[in-house]
Amino acid sequence: MAYATHHNLELMSFDIKTAFIHAGLSTEIYTKQILGHPLTNSSSVLRLLRALYGLWQSIYEFYMLLWKVLVSLGLTHCKVDHGVFFGRWTSRPHANISMPADGTDLILIIPVHVDDGLAATNSIPLYTWFFTKL
Incomplete structure (x- = not known):
């Protein structure tokens, strides 16, 4: 948040509803029948x-x-904190997104905690595009 404030970035939060149901299981897990x-x-x-929800896996x-989706959108995960993803675009990733008027790159930083995220960006259209793709 301090970085976003220092660089005058917009902050938005999001919650991925029914997040775990979207993910398949790569290992076999069995359960008892429901009463x-x-x-x-x-x-x-x-x-x-x-x-x-409730399974460690x-x-x-x-x-x-989530990692696969974010990487496919052009973001990279932070090597120090794997819950933080960031992207920097020198050209528009989509026709509806304009470059900043001050000539800087488009920036999107996404820290994620389980199924909750925060987005810091210098372009609301970039965030809208990201969230639509997500």
Whole structure:
């Protein structure tokens, strides 16, 4: 926030609803049947196909999905803090986005904590484009 204030960047926050459900599971995880909805064989277990809130693996799976999406949009993760992504564009990533009037590059910094994020940018159209793609 201090960096954003010092460089006169706009700040926006976002929450990714049902974030974990968007992420598949790369490992096999099984669970007991839900009470009240047993299969014909009550000793059967169910294999989860999607990450769910409460699973330790879910946070990792969602992060890997988010990482792939953010990198595909031109952002890089910070080597010191893997929860921070940043992008700098010397040309417009989309026709609807204009370059800053002062001649500087387009900047987007995204710190993420689980499924909540903060965006610091010098271009509201860049943030809108990012959020639409996200």
